[in-house]
Amino acid sequence: xxxxxxxxxxxxxxxxxxxxxxxxxxxxxxxxxxxxxxxxxxxxxxxxxxxxxxxxxxxxxxxxxxxxxxxxxxxxxxxxxxxxxxxxxxxxxxxxxxxxxxxxxxxxxxxxxxx
Amino acid sequence: xxxxxxxxxxxxxxxxxxxxxxxxxxxxxxxxxxxxxxxxxxxxxxxxxxxxxxxxxxxxxxxxxxxxxxxxxxxxxxxxxxxxxxxxxxxxxxxxxxxxxxxxxxxxxxxxxxxxxxxxxxxxxxxxxxxx
Numbered sequence: 001x002x003x004x005x006x007x008x009x010x011x012x013x014x015x016x017x018x019x020x021x022x023x024x025x026x027x028x029x030x031x032x033x034x035x036x037x038x039x040x041x042x043x044x045x046x047x048x049x050x051x052x053x054x055x056x057x058x059x060x061x062x063x064x065x066x067x068x069x070x071x072x073x074x075x076x077x078x079x080x081x082x083x084x085x086x087x088x089x090x091x092x093x094x095x096x097x098x099x100x101x102x103x104x105x106x107x108x109x110x111x112x113x114x115x
Numbered sequence: 116x117x118x119x120x121x122x123x124x125x126x127x128x129x130x131x132x133x134x135x136x137x138x139x140x141x142x143x144x145x146x147x148x149x150x151x152x153x154x155x156x157x158x159x160x161x162x163x164x165x166x167x168x169x170x171x172x173x174x175x176x177x178x179x180x181x182x183x184x185x186x187x188x189x190x191x192x193x194x195x196x197x198x199x200x201x202x203x204x205x206x207x208x209x210x211x212x213x214x215x216x217x218x219x220x221x222x223x224x225x226x227x228x229x230x231x232x233x234x235x236x237x238x239x240x241x242x243x244x245x246x247x
Contacts, residue, residue, distance in 0.1 A: 006217045013224040020231030021130070027238035028137060034245065035144070055130075077119070084122040091129035098136040105143045 011066055018059030018087075025052035025094055032101055041104060048097040054090025058083045120176040127169045127227075134162035134234055141241055154240055161233035168226030175219045183212045 029049030036043040061083035065076055135158070142155035186209045195201045 003217060006221050010217075010221045010224045013221070013228040017224065017228035017231040020228070020235040024231065024235035024238045025133075027235065027242055031144075031238065031242050031245065081119045081122065084119055084126060088122050088126035088129065091126045091133060095129050095133040095136065098133050098140060102136055102140050102143070105140060105147070109143070109147075 011062060015059045015062055018055045018062070022052040022056040022059075025049070025055075029097075032097075039104075039108060041108070043104060044097050044100045047093065048101070051093035051097050052090055054086040054088075054093070058087040058090070061086065116176050120172070124169055124172055124176075127165055127172065131162045131165035131169065134158050134165060134230065137234065137237070138162065141237060144241070145244075148245060150244060152244075154237055154244070157233045157237035157240070161230040161237070164226050164230040164233065168223045168230065171219050171223040171226065175216055175223070179212055179216050179219070183209065183216070186212065 026049055029045045032043040032045035032048050035041075036045055061079055065079040065083070138155045138157075138159035138161075141158060145152060145154055186205055189195050189205045195205055
């Protein structure tokens, strides 16, 4: 496989991966929203649905970098850094939202156990 | 290790942790709705695949990139510049490391993609399960 093909393959998988992570956490947010209605408790579904936006921005920045500024290494570098920062922030917020939902489920289970 | 690589690796680690906790949450929620299935294994596997992706990236940044830098520096060594046999050796080594880096990058992003598919599939299947 040539170098260009491998680079293109890596870009496509990175962008598609970012998109699927975004879709996955959005769908999980919809699930959390349903439980917030059932339990009448805050399941932080808003945070869960907005947190993966950074992963989507990461994908968009990777596309932008390869499509627009391929000849300027400095700009390329900073676009990549921003993409990674968005990925980091988004991952952190996704973790926080899942941990909050996990804590809520534990509280509900405890409540059910004492009943 | 460069700071951009560190940010990316920290992001992957947090995403792997989020996926692992998603597995825990799905397992608990599946028990709550009274279903018996192993849907939680999908995000758990996704988390494990992300760790493999992280390991590949770490190996590239910690082992291969410094090795590439060392070999590139050899091009300014007089003992190598004036020795064509050694020069060819260094060129071949640089080419080999570059190819390994490209393959590792492709492998790492393939793992990232597979993991994302597993997470999206698990979320979708769980939503389908509770929508019945």
